[in-house]
Amino acid sequence: MTHRLSGACHCGAIRLELTLPRPPEEEVVGACQCSFCRKHNARTVSDPKAQARLLVHEPTELQRYRFGLAASEVVLCRRCGVYIAMLMTEAGKAWTTINIDALDERVRFIRPAEPRDFSSEAIEGRRERRKARWTPTELVGWPKA
Template identity: 45%
Template sequence: MKHHGGCHCGAIAITYESDVTPEETEVRACQCSFCRKHASRAVSDPAGKVTLTLHDEGAVQRYRFGLGTADYYLCGRCGVYVAAVMPDGERSYAVAIINAFADSARFTRTLILSDYSAEDEAGRRERRRERWTPAEIIVA
């Protein structure tokens, strides 16, 4: 299954691929202040794929905070938070923010509230390698 979406103005597009149906997909709500302020609902599938396409790279804002292990992709023009991406050598891993999907209403499972504040950098990177989705970033 492919789920398409992106920011409101079209500067950032996202495709999330997973064999798990939206209705069966675990939906997480990180409890950090950034994610709470965006009311983000995140999904990932280690067997899937996230593709971010940057149609207007000048409008893309990458934000890092806390341990600085991931780039949070937001549109600087329309403000939509689309994904978080952790670079890891030659690979990247991502969580997709379903609020940015055209079919976001299909992700109906009860939110799992997630608190990662006790993690150190090594633990956070390891969890993401295991649970986040392999990602590709394309500059169009």
């Protein structure tokens, strides 16, 4: 049985849909220890057996931010400032880890967030780990680079 969740930034310019293979109450919750995630007190979920869609309704409000090794980019709303997801793309494919607090049913994620520190990881290993562990994602209404 799959579990469908939805969410959005505060103003609705960027929406997200997440289909999980397990109930949110059973999903592992992560707490990345990078400086960006710590400053946002982010709790995230990713599952390679899940499926996500990021829907950009107002492309001018999409803000993408890269830092560190630039192996991925943060997806933010330029208007309301909400952090939606961390996104990695390669060869026309996309993977994300979703900020749980951007989901409408965030209270269903009841497991304590597990700290994760990947600061010593090289870029090659980081990209391979993300492809193996992050959620395959469809980008809808995404502006062309």
